[in-house]
Amino acid sequence: MSRSIGEVAESAVVLAIKQGLTVATAESLTAGLVAATLADTPGASGMLQGGVVAYQNSVKSAVLGVPADLLDAVGSVDGGVAGAMADGARRACGADVGVSTTGVAGPLAHDGKPVGTVYIGIATADGSVAYAYSFEGDRPGIRAQALSAALERLLECLVQADLPHVK
Numbered sequence: 001m002s003r004s005i006g007e008v009a010e011s012a013v014v015l016a017i018k019q020g021l022t023v024a025t026a027e028s029l030t031a032g033l034v035a036a037t038l039a040d041t042p043g044a045s046g047m048l049q050g051g052v053v054a055y056q057n058s059v060k061s062a063v064l065g066v067p068a069d070l071l072d073a074v075g076s077v078d079g080g081v082a083g084a085m086a087d088g089a090r091r092a093c094g095a096d097v098g099v100s101t102t103g104v105a106g107p108l109a110h111d112g113k114p115v116g117t118v119y120i121g122i123a124t125a126d127g128s129v130a131y132a133y134s135f136e137g138d139r140p141g142i143r144a145q146a147l148s149a150a151l152e153r154l155l156e157c158l159v160q161a162d163l164p165h166v167k
Contacts, residue, residue, distance in 0.1 A: 008151040009041045015158040016047035016097075023154065025051035026064050026085040026094035026100040033147045034099060034154075037115075046067065049093040054085065063090025074082060075111025077104055079130030082121030087128045090116045098123040101146050105139045118146045120153045 003011075008040045016023055025035040034052035038044050052063055057076055060066040066084040074080060082102050088097030103118030118133040131153055135145040 005037060005148050005151060006041070006156055007090050008148070009037045011045050012151060012155045012158055013038060013041040013047055015155065017043060019158060021047065021096040021158065022049045022094070023097045023099065024089040024095035025150075026060075026098060027051060028060070028085070028100075028102040029105050030056055030101040030143055030150065031055060032061050033143065034101060034150045037147060037151065043094050044149055049095040052089055052092060054111070060085060060088075064092065075113070077102055077113040077117055077119065079119045079121075079132060081128040082119035083123060083128035084121070086121030086123035086130075090123045090125075094166045096124065097154065097157055098128075098156075099150050101150050102136075103133075103142070103146055105142045105146075107139065116142055118142070119148065120146070120150045122153050122157050124157070126156035 027034055032053045038048050054060045054064055057071045061068045064085050065088045082100050085100035086098035100121035104113050104115050107116035116135040120131045122129055133141045133149055
């Protein structure tokens with residue numbers, strides 16, 4: 001039995017607070033859904049620093065510090081971009097952990113990537129990692145799956161928060 005998005009968000013909030021860690025978001029295709037879902041959870045003010053909705057590449061570059069040459073080379077839907085976005089959110093908001101979303105919700109392909117291509121980035125002071133997904137469904141369905149994946153990856157990172165490299 002899988003947990004609901006709300007249950008995963010609640011687990012992430014509780015665990016971040018228990019570990020004394022803060023979180024920031026950088027969202028493209030989810031356009032603030034990750035931050036909003038965390039903020040819907042009681043106690044979120046104890047761990048959520050803030051977030052950036054970076055729908056356009058100019059915002060990814062100027063606000064989050066994603067290298068323009070990377071965006072020019074691979075487009076916005078890429079694991080390297082997701083990792084850089086997560087790190088940019090972490091740095092911009094002064095958080096311990098950054099989580100990002102970028103991808104193609106449809107209805108058309110983007111940057112040569114098919115509909116359903118999604119990358120979730122997670123960043124700590126030690127660096128960033130990106131996870132690739134291929135979701136199916138309509139635009140709202142793909143965005144919901146990306147939200148769920150982002151919260152799951154955030155929770156996975158926080159579960160490891162007792163490791164020295166995360167703090």
